[in-house]
Amino acid sequence: MDFITIIQILDSTMRLATPLLLACLAGLFSERAGIFDIGLEGKMLAAAFLSAAVAAATGSVWFGFLAGVGASISLALIHGLASITFRGDQLISGVAINFLAAGLTVIVGQSWFGLGGRTPSLAGDARFNPLEWPLAETLADIPVAGPLYAELISGHSILVYVALLAVPTSWYILFRTRFGLRLRAVGENPGAVDTAGISVVRLRFTAVIICGLLCGIAGAYLATGLAAGFVKDMTAGRGFIALAALIFAKWRPWYALYACLLFGFLEAIGNRYQSIELAGFIVPVQFMQALPYILTVVILAGFVGKAIPPRAGGAPYVKER
Amino acid sequence: MDRMPKWADVLLIPLINLLIAFALSALVILAIGKDPVVALRTMVQGSFGSTNGLGYTLYYTTNFIFTGLAVAIAFHARLFNIGGEGQAALGGLGVALVCLSIQWPHWLVALPAAMIGGALFGAAWAFIPAYLQAKRGSHIVITTIMFNFIAAALMGYLLVEVIKAPGSMASETSPFPPGASLPTFHEMLAPLGIEFNRNTPANVSFLVALACLLFFWVLVWRTRLGYEIRAFGQSESAAIYAGINPVKITVVAMLISGAFAGLMAINNVMGEAERLILNSVEGAGFIGIAVALMGRSHPVGILLAALLFGFLYQGGAELSLWENIPRELVVVIQALVILLTGALDGMVRGPVEKLFAKRKPA
Numbered sequence: 001m002d003f004i005t006i007i008q009i010l011d012s013t014m015r016l017a018t019p020l021l022l023a024c025l026a027g028l029f030s031e032r033a034g035i036f037d038i039g040l041e042g043k044m045l046a047a048a049f050l051s052a053a054v055a056a057a058t059g060s061v062w063f064g065f066l067a068g069v070g071a072s073i074s075l076a077l078i079h080g081l082a083s084i085t086f087r088g089d090q091l092i093s094g095v096a097i098n099f100l101a102a103g104l105t106v107i108v109g110q111s112w113f114g115l116g117g118r119t120p121s122l123a124g125d126a127r128f129n130p131l132e133w134p135l136a137e138t139l140a141d142i143p144v145a146g147p148l149y150a151e152l153i154s155g156h157s158i159l160v161y162v163a164l165l166a167v168p169t170s171w172y173i174l175f176r177t178r179f180g181l182r183l184r185a186v187g188e189n190p191g192a193v194d195t196a197g198i199s200v201v202r203l204r205f206t207a208v209i210i211c212g213l214l215c216g217i218a219g220a221y222l223a224t225g226l227a228a229g230f231v232k233d234m235t236a237g238r239g240f241i242a243l244a245a246l247i248f249a250k251w252r253p254w255y256a257l258y259a260c261l262l263f264g265f266l267e268a269i270g271n272r273y274q275s276i277e278l279a280g281f282i283v284p285v286q287f288m289q290a291l292p293y294i295l296t297v298v299i300l301a302g303f304v305g306k307a308i309p310p311r312a313g314g315a316p317y318v319k320e321r
Numbered sequence: 322m323d324r325m326p327k328w329a330d331v332l333l334i335p336l337i338n339l340l341i342a343f344a345l346s347a348l349v350i351l352a353i354g355k356d357p358v359v360a361l362r363t364m365v366q367g368s369f370g371s372t373n374g375l376g377y378t379l380y381y382t383t384n385f386i387f388t389g390l391a392v393a394i395a396f397h398a399r400l401f402n403i404g405g406e407g408q409a410a411l412g413g414l415g416v417a418l419v420c421l422s423i424q425w426p427h428w429l430v431a432l433p434a435a436m437i438g439g440a441l442f443g444a445a446w447a448f449i450p451a452y453l454q455a456k457r458g459s460h461i462v463i464t465t466i467m468f469n470f471i472a473a474a475l476m477g478y479l480l481v482e483v484i485k486a487p488g489s490m491a492s493e494t495s496p497f498p499p500g501a502s503l504p505t506f507h508e509m510l511a512p513l514g515i516e517f518n519r520n521t522p523a524n525v526s527f528l529v530a531l532a533c534l535l536f537f538w539v540l541v542w543r544t545r546l547g548y549e550i551r552a553f554g555q556s557e558s559a560a561i562y563a564g565i566n567p568v569k570i571t572v573v574a575m576l577i578s579g580a581f582a583g584l585m586a587i588n589n590v591m592g593e594a595e596r597l598i599l600n601s602v603e604g605a606g607f608i609g610i611a612v613a614l615m616g617r618s619h620p621v622g623i624l625l626a627a628l629l630f631g632f633l634y635q636g637g638a639e640l641s642l643w644e645n646i647p648r649e650l651v652v653v654i655q656a657l658v659i660l661l662t663g664a665l666d667g668m669v670r671g672p673v674e675k676l677f678a679k680r681k682p683a
Binding site: 098104111293 | 349352403453457458466468475477478482610649652666667671
């Protein structure tokens, strides 16, 4: 494997890790506030569809972006309504949202474009195009550092940098602000938060909306940044990989970055090689695809460092009266 | 104290939920510029109007009875088994291995063997998540989701690299021997003088599914194990105090659940395709969630809900054929049913309870 190949794999790792990272941070906000969310997949899918559809119709990627985020937040509000207001089962609500998005995107897509659930291909301003960093062209000829700068750091769409910036931002919000302290407390012991005179319902709804926002960015990136348009079921389990990354990261922002980079790297390798020979063994591509899930089960089993979720996660809060 | 009569709980509320789900689906159909009444007529005509349609409806119903039972038995132990999809896929592997192992003399011999194979493989796939939940406290919803994906990768690998039929282009096993071919409704009903369309996949597995419903009722409400499962599901701490072993109940309930899901393969793999193909489950594992929720984890309810989804599935296929409405409409209806009966239950239940309280002051 030569240097350029490594750079190319890392470059594609960055791009593939971005939707995972955004969705993972989305899940982080929601689950830290005590709302389990297995509907990340559906929210991403809805956002991917609507962002591509609106971008195709208006020719502007930013209109598409807003529409996608709007779609994701709407689904997040349904989840909030079911799990906070009506104290329903959060897991079942998440399952329902995944199916709702999987069905509606195809039906509406077929009705609008008649392309069997696809949207037209996007080009030009209807997509998030790569940002060339200053001097990337000129510096590209410098050995090692040149390609590293030109390929790996420069040349991604703006949402990749947004996702990377979201990591320290999330960390700061969650661990250095009053809002973050309250949000984490509501996921551990909502009764205590309520006693302190802070609205549990409001905090949890805020967390769910942040979750919708981040999932929306992730979906918009998938359809208008990573790919050039929406295809049926294009999230392809990424919402669940993000969920796996969240557990792998034990609900912490910086570890979420590392987990998503690892899973993005596995996907990049899997895309590039059909099978890999490792010390005489042939590793099939299906094993690479299953590896994130296997690693998550191992982590969940607690044999390699126990993953302990927020204590009040999954339980609706019933105010005493 | 009951806030409302039992019939309201088991009949009225599911019906209201269903009506809301259908009303919302009708809005979706209207929104894409189609006529909901025509759509409904097409669906009913296509799924019950001929023995051809009926055969497909009952074929899907059979699948959903198995997966519905799988989710329901876990619900009784307050476990949420989302892994029906993967367990049914592995069940398919078990059935295929049994069917391909020898030249079966007669289906009456092959069927019980295949049932054991499917149930064993399905149960085995549920065992690891169950054990991890019971012993290590790993959340079973997450582990079963992960196991669905691992199953998909494993089946992909096996069908492409290991058990693929030699010389075949598609990723599938060789066809099963003729002795493992299950009689279809056409073959079963012809001696009775009833003409049933010969091209439909409905087969003797439907009767096995009905027997499983009865078995489920006996197991849950008439055996010690069933009592323990229900007690554990009602209150874990009380069950432990009563001397019920939580590890055992969790694992056993999940094993039964995985076995039901795996049994589905006698219908779709052995009865219909007569070979193992990629992605043979086609989402039936997830429909089991809707079926179990809608049917309140009771055999009668599961039968009715499975029939409803069988109708929706077959009707949905007709819709895409005649009305140019994508099959995904069924997925939307399924989502709405899960949302309304599972998560938004309180939205309907609250007002209905109030209504009953008003009518009959305590």
